[in-house]
Amino acid sequence: MSGEFTNERFPKSALYAAGALIGIAVLTVGSIRVGVLPAPETAPESRARRQVMPAVSRDFRFEDRADGALLVTDVIANKLVFIFQPGTNTGFIRGVMRGMMRERRLHEVPRTGPVTVTQWEDGALTLEDKSTGRILELGSFGQTNRAAFAQLLVPYQKGGSGVPDQPIIPAMPAPSSAPFLSGPG
Template identity: 80%
Template sequence: MSEEFTNERFPVSALYAAGALIAIALVTVGGIRLGVLPALETAPESRMRRTVAVTVSRDFRFEDRADGALVVFDMANNQIAQVYEPGSNTGFIRGVMRGLMRERRLHEVPRTGPVTVTQWVDGALTLEDKSTGRILELGSFGQTNRAAFAQLLAPYLPKPAGAPTGPA
């Protein structure tokens, strides 16, 4: 079987095409890094350019309790906003916070600072860690994961016009 391919050569045009593709990629990335080519606009830059308003924004602090619960504090009044008991479905929130705490450790900033969760008029939901400058677009993780953080803002959302203000 190996005798069938002994006289065949690899197509040189394929090597040239692969080399050209690699060269184009390197020139493009280098051009963007050096500022010769424009970089794509990020979501925060797009919102700033379009002057998208904030619907609601709150600062929260996340702490692990000794029993394994995750406690979320509203920094405006230092009150508990949410408690996720051990075993509750909080994997996404815990994963995001673990990543942010790791980044804070790498930047050598305090791990106890707040993170800001913001609901924008255009429907976007962001999580910002001002101590590291990190901004996460929570919608990019899917609706279920986005909803995990959106529920933290639910009590603070403005009531629609004509909605009852008291208990039902």
């Protein structure tokens, strides 16, 4: 190793600036925690303040079938309303539900309870687990993932068919020759 930098010193001003930045961050977070500063408003608090009402809301129970299908039951009607066949794009729904089941296990509440999917008048879509109090804003996961849950509410929208007579089996997505570049134009 050469001795070219043996007499160089790290600038003290950079250390002071980094220390000040860390100090400000710690003071800000601490002030919010103890109530000196107000916490940022959450999306549910914002909707309540603006008096945004649900456009449509439904309680569902999700279950994996032995063959890999995902079953969705309308809790109020006590009826199977969706069957996502094995191989369909249900990864996001399954991932969210696994996270919710893990949280239920941590809260020591039954894992069989329903979750509520709600489309709000302002366009927001939420998933709520009343047994744990967890609310997920599905729009924050991107349009494609949001659409995975939004399709569950289509029959219940104004002008929709209501509770389906037979379970809806969504079509398999068309295979793409360019899997990483597929999609509209």
